[in-house]
Amino acid sequence: MGLKLKESVVFEEIENGNFSLDVRGYGCPHVQIYTEKALKKIDSGKSLTVVFDNPSSGESITYLCTASGDDLFARDEQAGTFTWSIRKA
Numbered sequence: 001m002g003l004k005l006k007e008s009v010v011f012e013e014i015e016n017g018n019f020s021l022d023v024r025g026y027g028c029p030h031v032q033i034y035t036e037k038a039l040k041k042i043d044s045g046k047s048l049t050v051v052f053d054n055p056s057s058g059e060s061i062t063y064l065c066t067a068s069g070d071d072l073f074a075r076d077e078q079a080g081t082f083t084w085s086i087r088k089a
Helices: 030-043 059-068
Strands: 008-014 018-022 047-050 071-080 081-087
Touching: 008 030, 018 081, 030 047, 030 059, 047 059, 059 071, 059 081
Parallel strands: 018 047
Antiparallel strands: 008 018, 047 081, 071 081
């Protein structure tokens, strides 16, 4: 039986000050923690697209956006991978 190692977190600028955070392979609370840290690094009005594969992390991201006033403006799911977009308040 092989050992599956988690992928590393990828946070990068994708275009014009908008960013992407890939946290596939991580569970709660890591997805929320990495999302919160990424949002702190970007300016107001910019967007962060978060890609994750742990369904329960969606609740944490929703709560984070509600508490911070950030706009969760797009949600997509394809084959167990979630791609959500957040605009920083």
